[in-house]
Amino acid sequence: MKITFIRHGQMAGDPFVCPERPVRGCLSEAYGVLQAKATAEALKHKIYTHAFSSPYGRALQTAEIVLAGRDTDLRVLPFLYEWMPNRELEKLPSTVHEEMERQAGDAYAEETWKTELGEGYYDMCARIIPPFLKELGGLGVHGRMGGFVLEERARELSLAVFAHGGTLGVLLGFLLGVRPFPVSSFSFELTGVAELDFTERKGIAYPRLIIPALHSIQPN
Structure with missing residues (x-):
């Protein structure tokens, strides 16, 4: 099992x-569309059985470009915004807004779990993680004992x-057990890609981040 996370191109x-x-017009023609096409080329040999996308146009247009020509089930999940x-x-x-942003920027990170500027980190976690786990469950991946049980x-x-x-x-931090902060x-980065695979021990699958080499020289 693998999960690949892909950020959208320039908006x-x-x-x-x-x-x-x-989708048309949600990625910039000068950079965003080209970034998505370059990502499609880089991932052309990867097989994706399923795909999820944010409902926002820049992510969905990126998904359509990357998955073009594939027989991949692409689902739009409203909570992935x-x-x-x-x-x-x-x-x-605008002056009031700018002053609020300045005050938040001057605060220690520990003081910014929640500000008047918008969602706090825990708000995002509560919005994204539980429904994402439910979607994984529908695909036969069930969270158990700090890892996952795979049908x-x-x-x-x-x-x-x-x-x-x-x-x-948020999703990558949760899956890898990184402390919330x-x-x-x-x-x-724009169209940045992170891939997780899952290794099993005693029936429990644990995610691990794949960190590729910056060259293609590999032993036989």
Whole structure:
């Protein structure tokens, strides 16, 4: 079993738009579309049996480009959207908003679990992790004893998840057992890719991050 996390390409337009498929205009033509096409080329030999995407257009358009020509089941999951700012702040004068951002930026990380700027880290975890685990359960992957129990049908599962840097950081941190903290331990560049495989011990599968070499020289 494998799970591959893929961040979207450079955005264009409304960051909150949830378009109908096929998606157009949510990635910039100058960079975003090219980034997604380059990712598709880099991953062309990878097999994905299932794919999940954020409903936001930049992630969904990236998924469509990367998965083009594949017979992969792509599902849009509404809870995979990015960190949600406090939309009420849009009604405030820009100077007030800027001052709030400055105060948050000047605070120690331990003081920013929750601010008036928007979702706190635990808010994101509660929104994303439980429904993600439910989706995995529907594919035959069940959280048990600090790892996962795989149904037979899930052993060859290869899942691609297209979303956002913060969202993917929450999921990756949870799966790898990284302590929750307002400052993420992971930074996904645009169209950055992180792959997890699962190794079994006594019937429990544990995720591990694959860290590739920067060259293709391998022993026979």
